[in-house]
Amino acid sequence: MKYGYYPGCSLEKNARAYHVSTMAVAEPLGIEFVEVEDWNCCGATEMMAIEKIPAFALISRNLALAAKQNGSTNLVAPCSACYLNLKKADHYLAEDKGLRAKVDTALEAGGLSYQPGTINVQHLLETIAVDIGYDAVEERVVKPLYSLRVAPYYGCLVPRPATMQSFDDPEHPTSLDKILQRLGATVIDYPLKAQCCGGHMTQISEDTALELIRRLLKNAADCEADMIATLCPMCQLNLDAYQDAVNAHFGTDYQIPIVYFTQLMGLAFGIPAKELGFGKEFVSAQPALDKITEEAPKPVRTRGRGKQKAELPMPTQLEER
Amino acid sequence: MTEKQNSPAGQEKVGVYICHCGSNIAGTINVDEVSEWIKGNPNVEVSRNYEFMCSSTGQELIENDIKEKGLTRVVVASCSPHMHEKTFREATERGGLNPFLFEMANIREHDSWATNNKEAATAKAKALVNAAVERVVHHKPLEKIPVDIDPKTMVVGGGIAGITAALELAEAGHHVYLVEREGTIGGHMAQIDKTFPTLDCSACILTPKMVDVGQNENITLLSYSEVESVDGYIGNFNITVRKKARCVDEELCTSCGICEEKCPQKVVDNNYGAGLSYRKAIYRAFPQAVPGYPVLDKENCTYFQTGKCKVCEKVCPTNAINYEQEDQLLNFNVGNIILATGYDLFDARKIPQYGYGRLPNVFSSLEFERMVNASGPTGGHILLRDGETEPKTIAIVHCVGSRDQNHNEYCSKVCCMYSLKFAHLVHEHLPEAEVYNYYIDMRTPGKGYEEFYHRLLKEGTHFIRGRVAEITDADRKPGEEGKLIVQSENTLLGVQQRNPVDMVILSAGIEARHDSEKVSKLFKMGCDYDGFFNERHPKLAPVSTMTDGIFIAGACQGPKDIPDTVAQGGAAASQVAKLISQGTVMMEPVRASIREDECSGCRICNNLCPYNAIEYDEEKKVSHVVTALCQGCGTCVAACPSGVIDGAHFTNTQILAELEGILWDMPTEMTVMEEV
Numbered sequence: 001m002k003y004g005y006y007p008g009c010s011l012e013k014n015a016r017a018y019h020v021s022t023m024a025v026a027e028p029l030g031i032e033f034v035e036v037e038d039w040n041c042c043g044a045t046e047m048m049a050i051e052k053i054p055a056f057a058l059i060s061r062n063l064a065l066a067a068k069q070n071g072s073t074n075l076v077a078p079c080s081a082c083y084l085n086l087k088k089a090d091h092y093l094a095e096d097k098g099l100r101a102k103v104d105t106a107l108e109a110g111g112l113s114y115q116p117g118t119i120n121v122q123h124l125l126e127t128i129a130v131d132i133g134y135d136a137v138e139e140r141v142v143k144p145l146y147s148l149r150v151a152p153y154y155g156c157l158v159p160r161p162a163t164m165q166s167f168d169d170p171e172h173p174t175s176l177d178k179i180l181q182r183l184g185a186t187v188i189d190y191p192l193k194a195q196c197c198g199g200h201m202t203q204i205s206e207d208t209a210l211e212l213i214r215r216l217l218k219n220a221a222d223c224e225a226d227m228i229a230t231l232c233p234m235c236q237l238n239l240d241a242y243q244d245a246v247n248a249h250f251g252t253d254y255q256i257p258i259v260y261f262t263q264l265m266g267l268a269f270g271i272p273a274k275e276l277g278f279g280k281e282f283v284s285a286q287p288a289l290d291k292i293t294e295e296a297p298k299p300v301r302t303r304g305r306g307k308q309k310a311e312l313p314m315p316t317q318l319e320e321r
Numbered sequence: 322m323t324e325k326q327n328s329p330a331g332q333e334k335v336g337v338y339i340c341h342c343g344s345n346i347a348g349t350i351n352v353d354e355v356s357e358w359i360k361g362n363p364n365v366e367v368s369r370n371y372e373f374m375c376s377s378t379g380q381e382l383i384e385n386d387i388k389e390k391g392l393t394r395v396v397v398a399s400c401s402p403h404m405h406e407k408t409f410r411e412a413t414e415r416g417g418l419n420p421f422l423f424e425m426a427n428i429r430e431h432d433s434w435a436t437n438n439k440e441a442a443t444a445k446a447k448a449l450v451n452a453a454v455e456r457v458v459h460h461k462p463l464e465k466i467p468v469d470i471d472p473k474t475m476v477v478g479g480g481i482a483g484i485t486a487a488l489e490l491a492e493a494g495h496h497v498y499l500v501e502r503e504g505t506i507g508g509h510m511a512q513i514d515k516t517f518p519t520l521d522c523s524a525c526i527l528t529p530k531m532v533d534v535g536q537n538e539n540i541t542l543l544s545y546s547e548v549e550s551v552d553g554y555i556g557n558f559n560i561t562v563r564k565k566a567r568c569v570d571e572e573l574c575t576s577c578g579i580c581e582e583k584c585p586q587k588v589v590d591n592n593y594g595a596g597l598s599y600r601k602a603i604y605r606a607f608p609q610a611v612p613g614y615p616v617l618d619k620e621n622c623t624y625f626q627t628g629k630c631k632v633c634e635k636v637c638p639t640n641a642i643n644y645e646q647e648d649q650l651l652n653f654n655v656g657n658i659i660l661a662t663g664y665d666l667f668d669a670r671k672i673p674q675y676g677y678g679r680l681p682n683v684f685s686s687l688e689f690e691r692m693v694n695a696s697g698p699t700g701g702h703i704l705l706r707d708g709e710t711e712p713k714t715i716a717i718v719h720c721v722g723s724r725d726q727n728h729n730e731y732c733s734k735v736c737c738m739y740s741l742k743f744a745h746l747v748h749e750h751l752p753e754a755e756v757y758n759y760y761i762d763m764r765t766p767g768k769g770y771e772e773f774y775h776r777l778l779k780e781g782t783h784f785i786r787g788r789v790a791e792i793t794d795a796d797r798k799p800g801e802e803g804k805l806i807v808q809s810e811n812t813l814l815g816v817q818q819r820n821p822v823d824m825v826i827l828s829a830g831i832e833a834r835h836d837s838e839k840v841s842k843l844f845k846m847g848c849d850y851d852g853f854f855n856e857r858h859p860k861l862a863p864v865s866t867m868t869d870g871i872f873i874a875g876a877c878q879g880p881k882d883i884p885d886t887v888a889q890g891g892a893a894a895s896q897v898a899k900l901i902s903q904g905t906v907m908m909e910p911v912r913a914s915i916r917e918d919e920c921s922g923c924r925i926c927n928n929l930c931p932y933n934a935i936e937y938d939e940e941k942k943v944s945h946v947v948t949a950l951c952q953g954c955g956t957c958v959a960a961c962p963s964g965v966i967d968g969a970h971f972t973n974t975q976i977l978a979e980l981e982g983i984l985w986d987m988p989t990e991m992t993v994m995e996e997v
Contacts, residue, residue: 171791172673189679191795219795311708312698313589315596315670315678315685 015233017277057106080232144184340399387416419462455982471656480508482875483661485890491539505610518773555870568617573641576613667722712823723830733830911953
């Protein structure tokens with residue numbers, strides 16, 4: 001299946017591992033990515049806060065380019081901020097005629113135009129979970145990630161806002177959990193899975209950012225996670241690069257590797273770690289990866305279920321949504 | 322406007338009356354203009370407008386005009402025929418005309434209430450009034466059809482609403498079939514520990530009523546049964562009920578309970594036990610069950626699943642176990658039906674951030690009801706999911722799934738009160754424990770309810786005004802370890818709060834039964850957007866439905882507490898008793914008839930009739946309508962290829978005249994097209 005591909009600035013540099021691993025898993029999953037030619041920065045989170053019209057124009061230029069380019073009407077963004085910005089622009093251009101007129105003027109100056117709704121913006125997680133499907137992912141697995149305890153971390157942008165028809169529950173998403181389960185990993189019920197990593201707070205108010213990062217690391221450690229799997233370059237950077245700072249600030253000693261979910265998919269698909277960008281992370285993933293066993297671990301009873309006689313039965317989980 | 326009447330000028334003398342309905346109609350529609358304009362229709366003898374046509378003065382206008390001006394037809398343009406068609410038909414009759422020589426134009430619900438555009442509303446009112454005039458000219462005098470009321474009644478649902486309705490009727494001497502889906506009657510009230518605000522023991526006030534039902538000779542109790550089909554109409558319903566096989570011979574069973582005791586298969590009781598306790602594969606929901614015969618749950622029975630076991634058969638002293646028992650289809654007639662099918666509790670798992678189903682010490686309100694009940698799994702002790710630890714701090718979260726645009730927008734009406742009751746029960750059972758009630762608004766309207774709230778304030782319950790955002794086990798600060806942290810806004814203090822507690826109770830709201838839409842179709846009546854059954858009128862006919870002879874009571878109509886439910890059960894029973902004592906009701910003479918000499922005998926109509934009201938005469942080779950069965954739906958009228966079936970009061974001439982009347986200002990070409 002053919003998809004437009006919008007890597008965004010991060011995937012060119014600090015999130016190179018995300019880009020490399022995305023490309024590596026695309027082929028076995030039957031995805032053909034066609035990169036948008038001459039794309040520009042999405043404006044990240046700052047631009048929108050400073051001046052709305054140029055911010056929307058900047059984002060819309062990418063939508064216009066993607067629409068012009070022959071190929072697919074689906075546009076995949078692996079970066080959560082890029083995804084949200086592109087999706088938001090498409091949504092508000094359709095809703096706000098005044099905004100659209102101004103953005104149109106800006107696009108015209110560059111010889112471009114964009115009709116809202118033409119492009120279906122997807123996050124990479126949505127492409128894999130919804131379009132490709134969990135069964136197809138499982139079929140590609142040749143080296144299951146047995147015994148690896150992974151905390152699935154979605155961050156705050158991808159499942160929200162719900163008004164834009166999110167593909168997953170905005171408060172308690174489960175699509176990444178399911179993908180990782182199909183890879184054979186032991187997925188922990190990570191309570192903070194949809195909470196904020198601090199974003200660019202590291203630049204504005206470091207104390208705030210470090211506290212937010214600490215919570216995520218502490219909770220993952222409490223859940224005895226071997227690593228955190230993420231789907232956002234910002235989350236990866238904050239949790240990985242600032243882990244030392246957190247340890248210094250709070251007197252803790254967290255050593256939790258933060259990897260992209262596509263890297264774990266690649267490993268399970270039998271692709272060598274080197275070709276998946278492993279080794280670029282600050283906190284090395286190697287000790288965690290060494291824990292992977294060839295045999296499936298014995299099933300552990302989920303918490304709270306029939307250990308002692310007196311125990312009351314738990315309500316069953318809701319069916320797959 | 323006069324050029325296009327299809328009825329000859331001066332054929333009939335029509336009186337037209339435009340109602341102002343205060344400002345409901347006159348505020349939007351120029352009533353003077355409409356009544357003046359319709360005088361241009363050559364059949365109109367009198368045209369007036371009046372403030373309230375439904376008042377006695379308004380009705381007298383009609384009566385006097387018929388007598389004095391010799392009117393032969395009457396049109397009133399006012400509200401929906403559901404409101405006042407009967408009123409004006411009677412006025413027409415009092416004036417000396419057949420009541421069916423009247424026609425009503427709805428210019429309120431269909432016009433003035435639907436728009437603020439006065440010009441457009443006035444134009445539409447003209448079209449509607451003109452249509453009514455054109456139609457009424459073709460009306461024929463008709464006589465109402467008397468229908469006898471079968472004095473037997475079916476009550477569907479054996480909760481407190483159905484029990485009340487069944488007992489009221491049975492005690493008045495009428496026979497009742499009480500149909501209950503589960504193995505026992507009792508419904509949700511049987512699960513509850515105490516009732517607010519008086520704190521009566523729920524079982525103590527319910528079980529005597531259940532016993533009365535079981536012993537009343539006028540009640541045929543069909544438990545573990547479901548209604549399969551409903552045919553017929555008011556006074557003459559034909560019902561088929563599926564009596565599911567409980568694999569227990571009711572003639573032989575003595576309700577000794579030994580089968581239940583010896584059954585080796587334990588399953589979680591998700592129904593009566595709210596998922597907090599276990600039952601056996603052959604079971605009675607609770608010891609006071611009515612009827613007392615157990616039900617064998619085939620899905621969980623070892624014998625049915627593996628072919629081995631049969632312990633219950635071996636231990637039964639009267640050989641009452643019958644694995645071969647099959648479902649029975651029972652057929653009977655009733656005159657009226659009362660639906661009292663109750664509610665489902667909102668499934669708190671739909672709000673994943675509250676952790677129900679993931680975090681062991683988050684409980685649903687029904688789970689807590691069972692736990693605090695002396696007959697429940699913990700013998701009435703309030704304990705954490707481990708079954709041994711007493712909680713020291715408990716949070717009670719109001720409005721779970723209610724007053725929430727993501728789930729149910731409405732208020733479930735009972736949750737504030739039962740949450741207060743929970744807080745009281747905690748104080749009673751665990752005097753040292755701290756209780757935090759998270760509420761949006763405290764809603765306590767009812768006799769003694771507000772006083773109960775004040776009592777709880779004095780008992781030391783902490784009240785936090787704010788919707789809970791999240792319940793998590795992810796501790797962040799010292800003191801939070803191992804606790805459930807309730808994150809919420811406190812809108813009175815204007816702060817965000819994190820409150821570590823041992824136990825959380827989710828006060829889930831009331832929802833329509835998951836299959837209410839299916840049930841409403843089975844009974845050919847309506848349900849609203851939320852799935853609750855529609856009453857005929859929200860104020861004045863709260864237990865009647867749009868279908869004559871079918872009544873509703875209790876939470877199937879909307880969230881309700883026990884007093885309101887009981888009141889509705891009684892009200893529905895009195896509606897039915899009224900019809901039974903009338904003995905006969907007059908039905909609309911809207912019936913189909915076949916002109917037999919023109920019928921080709923093709924029999925197309927025979928199978929189309931949903932009421933099986935058309936018979937085929939083998940000798941004459943023609944079809945004819947059994948008037949008593951016909952409901953006037955019109956299906957056969959539309960389907961007849963020879964066009965020889967007439968629907969009384971809905972003849973082709975009447976409908977086409979009405980259409981021409983409404984399209985009076987259409988260009989001529991349109992009329993030509995219709996002729997093609």
